[in-house]
Amino acid sequence: MKVLLDRLGIRRLLNLGVTEHLGLESSVRVQLSNLIAVLGIYSNIQYSIFFVIAGAPHYRIMNLIHVCVITSLVFVLYLNIKGKYTLSRVILVFTVSVPLFFVSTISFGSSGGFYYYFLMFAIVPFVIFSYEEKWWILFVFLMNTGFYIWFEFFGTPGKFEEGTLLYRKEIQELFRINSVVSCLSFVALFMFYFLRNINRIQKEMTRINDHKDRIFSILAHDLRGPMGTMSNFLGYLTTSLPERDELIFGLKELKKTTNQTYLVLENLLDWVQNETKKTQCNPKNLSLSLILKNTLDILNIQATDKGISWEINVSETASVYCDERMTATVLRNILSNAIKYSHPNGRVSIEAELVSQFMEVRFQDNGVGMTDDLLSKIIEGKRFASGFGTVGEKGTGLGLLVCMELLKEQGGSLQVFSQPQVGTKIIIRLPLIN
Structure with missing residues (x-):
């Protein structure tokens, strides 16, 4: 699976803007933003083709809107590459709702079930924004929920030209089924990706705690002993004057203990620097x-x-x-x-x-x-x-x-x-x- 994703270039697309300086949690949000943008580009291209084939009302205007949306989503990917993550997410959550609003207003109305997507986009901000950006989460959630309620209870069915595919009720139902299945599939994909990365974050936290315990263990045992030995010997030298042979032996032992302590410290620092990617x-x-x-x-x-x-x-x-x-x-x-x-x-x-x-x-x-x-x-x-x-x-x-x-x-x-x-x-x- 990983080989296939690499060959298709999908992994590279999902990791646009992800750098080693980002934390794991921030990296996950950037990847999810890229995933939503890529799916949005694919969906807009797909529906542009479907609308032409099915003879949707005002499909030329809708296709023009799709082109603008696709351009905006490409710009979102560009902003991630440039490290402007917050601006990228703000543009993303507004852009993905635009074609749904227009298709439900000027083309399909409440037919086809396109407004179901508003429910999906109502949960998107929860996975791409941090808790500190809670007001953005609340605003986008209420906006999309409001759109859904409006079209569900106050929307009118679309008016389709006789002779087109969309004039047939079974084709409208197929669009509705496709909207439901697509929404559930996208939500499942977001949740699966989110859970996968939550699992990665938990493992990273476990690893960090394990490293912290290891460092404290080394400081408590492997360094305290040699430092105590050196302190005791230096204390002995300050209170008595040993014989020359004893002094030379003691200094050699002190030198050896110092070297061992230095090696322990050097290993510990190299390990910590490498683990924190600061080497x-x-x-x-x-x-x-x-x-x-x-x-x-x-x-x-x-x-x-x-x-x-x-x-x-x-x-x-x-x-x-x-x-x-x-x-x-x-x-x-x-x-x-x-x-x-x-x-x-x-x-x-x-x-x-x-x-x-x-x-x-x-x-x-x-x-x-x-x-x-x-x-x-x-x-x-x-x-x-x-x-x-x-x-x-x-x-x-x-x-x-x-x-x-x-x-x-x-x-x-x-x-x-x-x-x-x-x-x-x-x-x-x-x-x-x-």
Whole structure:
């Protein structure tokens, strides 16, 4: 179905004017406005043809009105593209009622049931206006309801020329049936689309609440512990003068704790920025070996304390076309995890080679590995609980999720292969300069 809609260009029409800066609720209203405008254009073209075939009274005047209405509805789509959403909706709710008013006044009268559409348009403002625009909702609702009541109870039947299709009662009844079915179909379509997007909004709210809880959990547990450790050690230094060896050991531990806290904060900020779509990608030609060297320097103390050795096979001339901060974050997270889940005195290999239009970088460790369930969550991009490292290191469970999102933002990709108690292999692909 989605493929068919894409081929017909309908999805593109419905998303005219929808930008990443709009909230989900506002985007839904713009899409519904586009849907009503597109249906209005289609209906006016359809009825213009029917009126000519059926010999409707004053069909030339009605077709001229249809042309004006179609032009106005196209202008509504243009206003959405330009971001003038309120003006677009105001013009829309008045424009869609115009042909119905004239067809029920100068052409069909109360015959054919065209005035039934006023009931449908009475509910349209409820789905395209926000609660803050309640006076517009009330005005349009009362206007269309008033039109319906007038034509239902005070309208007169149309006068049709003998010999035309509309002179026959059964054809008039067919028009009436078509009006009823069309109204119900359009209302069902609006309601279905509205309910579908309400469901999307509810899921988005659930996701946001889940993210909020995750952030508070990280702040409460993963940051409070390291910060408490640093505070205690600094308090110890201010009240006593330790021996030189104790001081060096304590400073190393302080440095390691600081690095871990920094990584947690960095992951948290990158994750939040990406989730709120505030991440800015500024790609340029970068030296992969230089970024890798800077990353290893940051993780040097962490690796040395566990006796982790590096096996690096990356050319000095290897380059990628990426955002420097994003790429550094990806490498830091992958290598930090490799250290965390490797056994003491383990080995981590890093190699890079050109594959098609990408630089493929492979990271291999012989650590604890991952279960199939955990691996499937990572592949699907789902949140998962982070386990402790081999010597009790803590994590947020955000590292690989951040990596996947940052790589996707740059046009790259990430693959994970792992077996419990065997190790983990991660392959990332970084784009090259065009």
